[in-house]
Amino acid sequence: xxxxxxxxxxxxxxxxxxxxxxxxxxxxxxxxxxxxxxxxxxxxxxxxxxxxxxxxxxxxxxxxxxxxxxxxxxxxxxxxxxxxxxxxxxxxxxxxxxxxxxxxxxxxxxxxxxxxxxxxxxxxxxxxxxxxxxxxxxxxxxxxxxxxxxxxxxxxxxxxxxxxxxxxxxxxxxxxxxxxxxxxxxxxxx
Numbered sequence: 559x560x561x562x563x564x565x566x567x568x569x570x571x572x573x574x575x576x577x578x579x580x581x582x583x584x585x586x587x588x589x590x591x592x593x594x595x596x597x598x599x600x601x602x603x604x605x606x607x608x609x610x611x612x613x614x615x616x617x618x619x620x621x622x623x624x625x626x627x628x629x630x631x632x633x634x635x636x637x638x639x640x641x642x643x644x645x646x647x648x649x650x651x652x653x654x655x656x657x658x659x660x661x662x663x664x665x666x667x668x669x670x671x672x673x674x675x676x677x678x679x680x681x682x683x684x685x686x687x688x689x690x691x692x693x694x695x696x697x698x699x700x701x702x703x704x705x706x707x708x709x710x711x712x713x714x715x716x717x718x719x720x721x722x723x724x725x726x727x728x729x730x731x732x733x734x735x736x737x738x739x740x741x742x743x744x745x746x747x748x
Contacts, residue, residue, distance in 0.1 A: 575669075578662040578683060585655040585690060592651060592697065596644040599637055599704075606634045621721060629714050636707050643700040650693035657686035 610630050616623055661682040668676050 572666075575662045575666040578658045578665070578686075581683075581686060581690065582655060582658045582662070585651055585658060585686075588690075588693065588697075589648065589651045589655065592644055592648050592693075595697075595700070596641060596648065599641045599644060603634065603637045603641065606630055606637060610634070622718060625714070625717075629710065633707055633710070636703055640700050640703050640707075643696050643703070647693045647696035647700065650689045650696065654686045654689035654693065657682050657689065661686060 610627070613623065613627050613630065661679050664675075664679040664682055668679060
């Protein structure tokens, strides 16, 4: 009977230690995805910087040069904010990962020693979950910034197309974006 009790307590300790493994895996996946996003943001920063250097040498008579320069400076600022958000999110994710590993270890120690310190594992797990949540909020903010940048670039390309393209006839009115349409309508959701 003693061996059965030891086996069940050992299995209970191991299953308790494995429970945070799901959160460890989730944190690791987010670390990898966020690292890739950070790499793309840094590459984008370098690309915008190269474009600005090229514009410095551009002919001042070039059409829409000022608007292009203004757009690139704005995109550079936004990309810098994105990299800061991604770096902060990565920090939170690494902290959550470390805390989930500490939670797993603490659960093992508490189960092995049978002490009344299980609350430590609970506090560690909740702290790790809070950090994971915080990092997720930062990633949402970063993705919104990225999307706004894409919309601004598309709008600039549309204006260039209108400038160099044929004049629009009354039969083909200018295309309205949904966001602009809601703003013109006075929709409070905007």
